Amino acid sequence: MENDDVFKLVLHPNPSLREKLIEEVHWVTDEHRAIAQKMLRTMYKSRGIGLSAPQVGLTLRLIVVDIGNNPLIMFNPFITQWLPKKEISPEGCLSFPKLHKLVERKKSILVRYRDENNIVHELQFDDLEARVIQHEIDHLNGVLMTDYNHAGKRRG
Ligand SMILES: [Zn+2]
16 A cells, blocks of 8 residues: 555535534444544645544544644544633634634543544543544534634534
């Protein structure tokens, strides 16, 4: 497999970005691992720090994140606890190439997920890493950063 093998990004307003995905990965296979690695290559090539499966046209609950310290591959990521502190900060999105948007996020969260070796973790993430994870989990639920108003609050 060539190392520059990447996915084509799904861009707004493609309706597949609005799907609420329910396809959990109960057991991670070699095929899932290959998809996750290809998503990471796609993300690095586009200089992103997070990418979700729907952004590459896949209906899996899978996100990849790398804010510069180490790559995280998260199957079925689920926020089990939101810590109270919030922060409003601008975000970008590989599906909205030119847009930056203020979004209010929790500064710290606890996330349960299955890693690429089928180990289930529940870990705390903070600051930028927590923000990216919240952004990518939104994608798995069909939620986009444009669903937040100018003050960074979720509409509706
Ligand atoms: Zn995004």
